[in-house]
Amino acid sequence: MPKKPSFDIPGEGFDPAKTSDLPGGRLNPSAFRRNALNGMDAVRVLAQKIKSGDIVALSKGITLIESNKDTDRPLSRELISLCLNEKETSVRIGISGSPGVGKSTFIESLGQALVEQNKKLAVLAIDPTSSLTGGSILGDKTRMINLSTHPNAYIRPTPAGKMLGGVARYTREAIILCEAAGYDVILIETVGVGQSETIVESMVDLFVLLILPGAGDDLQGIKRGVVEMADLLVVNKADGERINLANQAKASYTHALHLFPPKESGSLVEVCTCSSVESTGIIEIWQRVLKLLETHHSNGYFTKRRNAQLLHWFEETIRNNLFDLFNNNQVIKEEISMQENAILSHKLSPFDAAESLLKRFIEELRKN
Amino acid sequence: MPKKPSFDIPGEGFDPAKTSDLPGGRLNPSAFRRNALNGMDAVRVLAQKIKSGDIVALSKGITLIESNKDTDRPLSRELISLCLNEKETSVRIGISGSPGVGKSTFIESLGQALVEQNKKLAVLAIDPTSSLTGGSILGDKTRMINLSTHPNAYIRPTPAGKMLGGVARYTREAIILCEAAGYDVILIETVGVGQSETIVESMVDLFVLLILPGAGDDLQGIKRGVVEMADLLVVNKADGERINLANQAKASYTHALHLFPPKESGSLVEVCTCSSVESTGIIEIWQRVLKLLETHHSNGYFTKRRNAQLLHWFEETIRNNLFDLFNNNQVIKEEISMQENAILSHKLSPFDAAESLLKRFIEELRKN
Numbered sequence: 207m208p209k210k211p212s213f214d215i216p217g218e219g220f221d222p223a224k225t226s227d228l229p230g231g232r233l234n235p236s237a238f239r240r241n242a243l244n245g246m247d248a249v250r251v252l253a254q255k256i257k258s259g260d261i262v263a264l265s266k267g268i269t270l271i272e273s274n275k276d277t278d279r280p281l282s283r284e285l286i287s288l289c290l291n292e293k294e295t296s297v298r299i300g301i302s303g304s305p306g307v308g309k310s311t312f313i314e315s316l317g318q319a320l321v322e323q324n325k326k327l328a329v330l331a332i333d334p335t336s337s338l339t340g341g342s343i344l345g346d347k348t349r350m351i352n353l354s355t356h357p358n359a360y361i362r363p364t365p366a367g368k369m370l371g372g373v374a375r376y377t378r379e380a381i382i383l384c385e386a387a388g389y390d391v392i393l394i395e396t397v398g399v400g401q402s403e404t405i406v407e408s409m410v411d412l413f414v415l416l417i418l419p420g421a422g423d424d425l426q427g428i429k430r431g432v433v434e435m436a437d438l439l440v441v442n443k444a445d446g447e448r449i450n451l452a453n454q455a456k457a458s459y460t461h462a463l464h465l466f467p468p469k470e471s472g473s474l475v476e477v478c479t480c481s482s483v484e485s486t487g488i489i490e491i492w493q494r495v496l497k498l499l500e501t502h503h504s505n506g507y508f509t510k511r512r513n514a515q516l517l518h519w520f521e522e523t524i525r526n527n528l529f530d531l532f533n534n535n536q537v538i539k540e541e542i543s544m545q546e547n548a549i550l551s552h553k554l555s556p557f558d559a560a561e562s563l564l565k566r567f568i569e570e571l572r573k574n
Numbered sequence: 575m576p577k578k579p580s581f582d583i584p585g586e587g588f589d590p591a592k593t594s595d596l597p598g599g600r601l602n603p604s605a606f607r608r609n610a611l612n613g614m615d616a617v618r619v620l621a622q623k624i625k626s627g628d629i630v631a632l633s634k635g636i637t638l639i640e641s642n643k644d645t646d647r648p649l650s651r652e653l654i655s656l657c658l659n660e661k662e663t664s665v666r667i668g669i670s671g672s673p674g675v676g677k678s679t680f681i682e683s684l685g686q687a688l689v690e691q692n693k694k695l696a697v698l699a700i701d702p703t704s705s706l707t708g709g710s711i712l713g714d715k716t717r718m719i720n721l722s723t724h725p726n727a728y729i730r731p732t733p734a735g736k737m738l739g740g741v742a743r744y745t746r747e748a749i750i751l752c753e754a755a756g757y758d759v760i761l762i763e764t765v766g767v768g769q770s771e772t773i774v775e776s777m778v779d780l781f782v783l784l785i786l787p788g789a790g791d792d793l794q795g796i797k798r799g800v801v802e803m804a805d806l807l808v809v810n811k812a813d814g815e816r817i818n819l820a821n822q823a824k825a826s827y828t829h830a831l832h833l834f835p836p837k838e839s840g841s842l843v844e845v846c847t848c849s850s851v852e853s854t855g856i857i858e859i860w861q862r863v864l865k866l867l868e869t870h871h872s873n874g875y876f877t878k879r880r881n882a883q884l885l886h887w888f889e890e891t892i893r894n895n896l897f898d899l900f901n902n903n904q905v906i907k908e909e910i911s912m913q914e915n916a917i918l919s920h921k922l923s924p925f926d927a928a929e930s931l932l933k934r935f936i937e938e939l940r941k942n
Contacts, residue, residue, distance in 0.1 A: 287925060290923045516917050517914055520924040523924055523925055523928035524897070524900065524928045524932065527929065527932050528897060528900055529892070531936075532892065545888070546885055549888055555654065555655050555658045556884055556885075557651055560892045560895055561891075564896065571939045572939060572940055
């Protein structure tokens, strides 16, 4: 099977010299690497290509922002700044649900409907899975195989190794690049049982939770905190013999949702049923999504939520940059291993060691 | 039903004056509050009471470390330092699994077996759930009802509101307090589909993953990354008609685990079956756990893992303290809202605003 650009596997770092369709290709590669300004030039060209809708450039851009190399961070910051000034006309939708609920099939089905309406769709899949290949241990089928071949669809899985800590930053930045590339709809897929949802909620406009038909264990399985986040509940797999169960689940959830306090958005959380494999109910779900967005635009909640997300991102960036500043300080670099030894020999608690090193850091900053 | 101390609901902040069995009870409460030294005295008494096994003091201690009040942080740091010097003789075990796999029932069953052997058992339940009550939306039964009434058992749910970001710090500190209080076995319960596992793995000696019998969807449901973390797999609900399915699942997982690279611990990941409701296979699982711990002690992996965790904690503390330092700076307090306005009016990207504020922070530090 030929390698598809939309599944472009990110490498260890971004090497502008390897981007042969950028000006770097026409330069001496080693001179190119020595000169950071040239790296910045390449980033500017990359940003232009992304904005022109070049899917290969988009993949390269996301690879750059996912890079952990020190030398890549200024480049990726510049790329984000260049792409951020685009108008925010897209919608960002989080799709969540427990494993086995059929998220991939649902996204494939909804995605087909969208691209057939000439929407440009990007899917960012966040799945806290393997450090190797991701997916279930007995081997997942290739996911969203039809959607991924459509020219209007761009599918990007997050490499699992980047998950810890980085998921918020990488995904938020990937959203920016996708929007600059002209994607109208950004779907962010995640598993539905906890922390990753709260991270995703901090970057989407709407949060859709998929649930399974059948009124027993699955009702217990979905945790209240995740349901509370949802703007729309979808009972998936409402097909064949499960149609009755799906309708029961819809009734149970509709009833249960009455127990919840009203949402900040002012919207009622509705429950829909659909079958992703039979593609029934999918269009109706999208119409429901559009209606919710319309309401949120008119009552100001859409802007309020995006603003809160921008400020959250601001804080996260400060946190990360502070730690980088600390770690790159020469004296800290020299003294940190002494402190680590004191911790490991139980002479100091991690708390006390951190506090003494922090004092040292402040002294150093004041000296220079 | 009378309020049990082990389910003590944490309040908004720690008020030593309310701890009537501490010296504060004999002082004028308002004088007590005014004087930080007296707060420190109360913390010292609290630490002593925790070390003597006082369950009410332990609950108060955990409430203190969970407090977000600025004035409580120095007190909780002191409490941790006082409790940290105890010998590390306990074992810390993470228990994970998808919703519905029967984690609570398993912990209840294993816990009963342990307390009957005169072990002192603490259960810290981490569940990224509701900001209201936690649990499933149709209302969970009270969990671990038998275990929670046993004098050798201490059960502490993490308040869901404290989850975001804080879970690692609070739980790691709660482990320290439980160990100081003489608990031999600390079980840390979490849901089994992602990020919270990687956090828990950074603070336990062994990671036990529960799975369901039945070879279909559930095998897909457990993600490879979580399975890779597990030191022991337990097929739960191996009872009644499910015994055959459980044995099939055991065989499938045993086979699948051959595909994994060897673990750093040097141990093979084994698969057991058990029935939590019939209490079969539970003792065998505990013997397996003890055998694993023995191996890890003799090959040095136990110490290696605890050391790595101490250093991880060190880094986390530095990160948190750096951000506190930044946030409490007077100039930053004054200028941050200007930057926030610039972000919200799209004049600055969150990146650029963070960078300029950080420069300002460094200038300020240098001035003083």
